[in-house]
Amino acid sequence: MLHGKRILLIISGGIAAYKSLDLIRRLRERGAAVRCVLTESATQFVTPLSVSALSEDRVYGDLFSLTDEAEMGHIQLSRDADLLVVAPATTNIMAKMAQGIGDDLATTVLLATDKDVLVAPSMNVRMWEHAATQANIATLRSRGIRFAGPTEGAMACGEFGEGRMAEPLEIVAEIETYFATSAPLAGRRAIVTSGPTLEAIDPVRYVANRSSGKQGHAIAAALAGMGAETVLVTGPTNEAAPAGVDVQQIESAQEMYDACMGALPADIAVCAAAVADWRPALQGDSKIKKAQGTAPPSIEMVENPDILRALSAAGNQRPALVVGFAAETDNLIDNATAKLARKECDWIIANDVSPETGTFGGDTNTVHLITATGAEDWPEMQKSDVADRLAERIAGHFDQTTEAAQ
Ligand code: CTP
Helix, strand or coil: CCCCCEEEEEECCCCCHHHHHHHHHHHHHCCCEEEEEECCHHHHCCCHHHHHHHHCCCEECCCCCHHHHHHCCHHHHHHCCCEEEEEEECHHHHHHHHHCCCCCHHHHHHHHCCCCEEEEECCCHHHHHCHHHHHHHHHHHHCCCEECCCEEEECCCCCEEEEECCCHHHHHHHHHHHHHHHCCCCCCEEEEEECECCEECCCCCEECCCCCCHHHHHHHHHHHHCCCEEEEEECCCCCCCCCCCEEEECCCHHHHHHHHHHHCCCCEEEECCECCCEEECCCCCCCCCCCCCCCCCCCCEEECCCHHHHHHCCHHHCCCEEEEEEEECCCHHHHHHHHHHHHCCCEEEEEECCHHHCCCCCCEECEEEEECCEEEECCCEEHHHHHHHHHHHHHHHHHHHHHHHC
């Protein structure tokens, strides 16, 4: 259920912090990646060492740590997550959240995030029932913050009542429900193409290109992270299969075409693959021999199916949003705008792939989002950030179309 989901777990300083260690384990068992932020008071209850060992990641805590900020700034921490979970959430951290106070890393991340937040409160029953706490909770609920628990029961302080943190498995169930029903792209199906295609000349030789698959794989991961059921159709790459994604490995453009058509219907299609435009007309069953004194063979090429165009023209199976890439070396925006019309897709991500940009195979990308209403320039970003931003735009598009239909 949680394969590939990235959870940022904020542990604040309450006695129930010991349960968050089990929560990390339960989330990881289900395939989630868990990154943790500890408040200073949390470190009085659990050690960063245990949290780090269980999450198999480093633990963050210091807003003013130069190394932390250089390696992973507070903005990046929330950007890299699909959901923020605060467990345990003390009355203090909820008060800060309600007031918009950011005086440590945890509260600053909570202020800076645009991701959904789930809170698992934990406190003494009288603190829970206090008018100030209840007012803060009402404020947080009105802003869309989700709650898991608290439950009623015996407390560490010897009292009985409401305020006990929900059990780790109950919090896991809330998180699973979130991804199944409330995540921005829950219930949507996406097809993403990635990587190069290999076009056989004979059983041992082929024509290929330099696509690394980094951008396409990152897009599949980002869409899945937002709850979309994602099929990634990819040519051979060195990229790891994104967790939680149905990966279909292919070699040729024809195989990519067949896999994409077979994956319909879908709501979203993103074609990031560098599909070979042509393939050798004849793909012999035996290796072409280099006979002494003969001229090199010429290879006649025929055109491959255009997958992006075919998805855009798939009639009643056409995905509601079809996004293509335009890899160009000259006249970027003009060529990409013409490509949008020619391919009949909805959006084009235009990128300059001139050798000096280092885009092919590199980790960053400078792109322009071209829609029917014009071009929008995005700054140079990590390919994973381009993917996250695109996934957010896609989610926003479906939000708007749902609202318009209501
Ligand atoms: N594409 C595709 N199938 C093809 C060729 C391209 O799905 N046979 C998709 C790519 O995945 C990309 C978009 O079409 O999303 C544009 O690819 P690009 O190589 O830039 O364009 P071409 O159609 O090949 O046009 P040109 O070579 O003239 O630039």
